[in-house]
Amino acid sequence: MKLAMRIFVLAILLGFPNVSLAQQIIEPGQLRPGQEAQGPFEVNPFAGPDTTPMNTSGPWIDVPEGRSKNGNGDVAAPGTPVIKATPPPIKVHINDG
Amino acid sequence: MLNGLTHPLATLTKLARRLGPAEANAQTVSAQFNGGLASGLTPADAAGATNGSFVLSALNNAYYIYGTGGTLLKSRDGNGFWCNGPQVVNGCPSTGLNGTTQPLETFDTQIVWDSVNARWVTSALGATASQLSSGTWMPVTYLGVSQTSDPRGMWNLYYFYTCGDNNPGDQPKLGIDSPAGWIIVESSLRNGSIYPKNNLQVFSEASLYAGTPPNNTNQFPFSDPNDLDRPAVTYAANPPSGREYLVASAVAGGTPALYYSFLQNDPSTGKPLLTSNVFSVFIAYITGATFDIPAGSDTRCNACIGTLDDARVRSATVQTLSNGDLFIIVPFNFAMAAGGTQIYLEQLDLATLTTVGGMSGSSGGTIFYPSAAADLAGDKVLLNFGFTAPGNPALDPYPYTDFWFLDSLGSGESLFGKAGVAANAVSARWGDYTTTTPDFASSGAAWSLGSYLDSNGRQHQWWMNISK
Secondary structure, three states, X not given: OOHHHHHHHHHHHOOOOOOOOOOOOOOXXXXXXXXOOEEEEEEOOOXXXXXXXXXXXXXXXXXXXXXXXXXXXXXXXXXXXXXXXXXXXXXXXXXXX | OEOOEOOOEOHHHHHHHHHOOOOOOOOEEEEEEEEEEOOOOOOOOOEEEEOOOEEEEEEOOXXXXXXXXXXXXXXXXXXXXXXXXXXXXXXOOOOOOOOOOOOOEEEEEEEEXXXXXXXXXXXXXXXXXXXXXXXXXXXXXXXXXXXXXXXXXOEEEEEEEOOOOOOOEEXXXXXXXXXXXXEEEEEEEEXXXXXXXXXXXXXXXXXXXXXXXXXXXXXXXXXXXXXXXXXXXEEOOOOXXXXXXXXXXXXXXXXXXXXXEEEEEOOOOOOEEEEEOOOEOOOOEEEOOEEEEEOOOEOOOOOOOOOOOOEEEOOOEEEEOOOOOEEEXXXXXXXXXXXXXXXXXXXXXXXXXXXXXXXXXEEOOEOOEOEEEEOOOOOEEEEEOOOEOOOOOOOOOOOEEEEEEEEOOOOOEEEEEEEOOOOOOOOOOOOOEOEEEEOOOOOOEEEEEEEEEOOOOOEEEEEEEEEO
């Protein structure tokens, strides 16, 4: 039995509840650039206990409103025309799979 | 002044004051809460999205789901999210979703809310332990879509190669166009320390949502003789029918040039129309079933801003407002005489293709990933500049996220901020990633996510909902 299949069967036997039977198993190195996107892997990735560091409360310090700032800047004046150009397109048919 | 130091993000305040009287304290913070601790690479590359019911943080190697009041509902390590279920790092299968090798960490995460189809769309990159130690990562991009509007439910997860070679992508940008039915992923492709190629990949939204393996032949790698450095491509979220936008910004490393351009489908003729305010280096558009890429580059310079020595243009965002105007924010990171960053914002009337508002400002610090979004009514803009000054702790002692709320783009301003309370000893890049999104549950409001450090130097994010 191929390794991927063994892992898949093991996952089912272990009762990973969120592994769909529609899931695909890909052998290592099987894919090559330009091939179809692989999937879908239909899962609930948030099932089970949280696995990231939890939030903590404060102490947080709010930046005072109206904090002083200095400097200068430029503004694009209203009505400023935008350059228009019509590029020569290259038509590429899209395959939407 | 901030803790006795002059705030380097200086010019916009004066500009706003010149444009009109500041409406101090007229805005309301409807909600604010911790947006999650980072658990992967530093900085956390804070990204997020909201649909009015859930607020999602998408960080390096971490996802957090909150209620709009800040209640943490679920969280997941990034590699757990992408490896077939709730397993943690060492529980992931050695093969499976990832096809070749299980990543130790995922990063450069993006997430967007598709309000037309009520789905979440997310993407990420990944690297194995050995790759992380060697500073490289897999030439694979992960792409996932939720099956419903509830992000805690089932997802369809995919992955694909980012290009026709083995160079990994960097900071892929997600764009959705639900009326036209496409999801676009754009990556700059890293080869050593340079980015000689970029790649656009276009997927059928219907296929991804239906769980049908999408064809990956719709990819459009392109190279640039000027060595593009992480161009930002943004597809307008939910544009009006017949108007689709794709913004590409790029940089000529070491060359005094910068680029950005955008496109619209001319509503009168239906023909694509390229418009360029500064440079256009690359533009693409979608009409019906055809994906079009104009040949060559338009290198005219209409209104270069400042004297550019070594520009870095990243993280352009574009949003179609309810009145049909197009709102764009383009951050320019370049070596100004005094060092710093220039930010340019523009609001365009699409009927006349003229600017109806705009502003620019510069900073003594560096801002890599500012963000902006207009509210649903299209008459207010929330900006989040983030803030960091790499290599200059005197300017950047306390990284924080910095919010500006503008009426009609520049006619008024006020600000909120969230300060860090620890010195920036974690990363010179800490604090420069931000995300801003409209509040889909409330006109006149927007959400924004930034980063800061707590008293222990831990990497936190901060969500704020601001209305006016």
